[in-house]
Amino acid sequence: MNRLIGLVEDDPNIRDIVEAYLKKEGYQVISVETAEEAxxxxxxxxxxxxxLDIMLPGMDGYEFCKKIRLTSEVPIIIISAKDDEIDKILGLELGGDDYLTKPFSPRELVARVKRHLKRWEAMKPLSEExxxxxxxxxxxLSEAERRAYFKGTxxxxxxxEFEMLRILASQENRAFSREELLIKVWGDDYYGSDRAVDDLIKRLRKKMKELPIETVWGHGYRLRDQSS
Incomplete structure (x- = not known):
């Protein structure tokens, strides 16, 4: 299987149990106690x-999740003793793909790891040709290389972010609803709210300030056709 899992958990008992179950399934595991090490x-x-555990010494899991999301969409499963709905929503909206409340079944965690890795693989290019x-x-946009160029750079x-650009650019001037974009980019079993769409659009606007992504108030977004 040769998949590498990063485990961030400061409780040694939980860390050892989770690591053992993941290794039993054939995964490689790097486990650490702090987000700084991670x-x-x-x-x-x-x-x-x-x-990723949320309650960590030093940098907490929320901040670590935000830092990862600046450059990567690698799957993140949050594990936490905090079971309030607001904590779950915050974890998901900051970039988590899943949220498990402690105590949890290690077998359930492994099942979710498998599901998210399968989706992650499906999001990668199907063919290098x-x-x-x-x-x-x-x-x-180069779909084969998964690269984006704006004004030649x-x-x-x-x-x-690439998937959002691909959807908008493929049908210029079409207004996509937030719900539609959420399903197309994150999948129909995503647990977060459609604020994730707004956050992603905000990041794209920051990276490409002159890209004409327009807000369709009360609905969603569209990429304006610049040829007309």
Whole structure:
């Protein structure tokens, strides 16, 4: 299987149990106690998925999740003793893909790890030979390479950012609802709210300030056709 899991948990008992179950399923695991250690692993080893506790010494799990989401859409499963709905929503809206409340079944965690890794693989290019290029005004997307160019300059985008651009650029001037974009980009079993769409659009506007992504008030977003 050879998938690498990053595990961030300061409780040694929980950490040992989760690590044992993941390794039994054939995963490689790097486990640490702090988000600061985990950040070094993120930059050096690029795990395929993170299992992340929220209540950590030093940098907490929320902040670590936000830092990862600046450059990557790697799956993040949050595990936490905080079971209030507001905590779950916050964790998901900051970039978590899933949320498990302690105490949880290690088998359930493994099942969710498998599901999110399967989706992560499906989001990657199906074929390196694909040569499709999408052009929309000054925006150019290479689907084969999963690269985005704006005004001739490459812009670093995450997997979900690329997918959002692909959807909008493929049908210029069409108004997509937030719910529709949420399902297309995150999947129909995503647990967060449609604020995730707003956050993603905000990041794209920051990276490409002159890209004409328009807000359709009370509905969603569209990419304006610049040729007319």
């Amino acid at each position: 950040w070094g692993i993120f930059e050096a080893s690029s795990p395929d998925l993170w299992v 694909k040569v499709d290029v999408i052009k929309a005004g000054d925006l150019e 490459e812009v670093e985008v995450t997997t979900k």
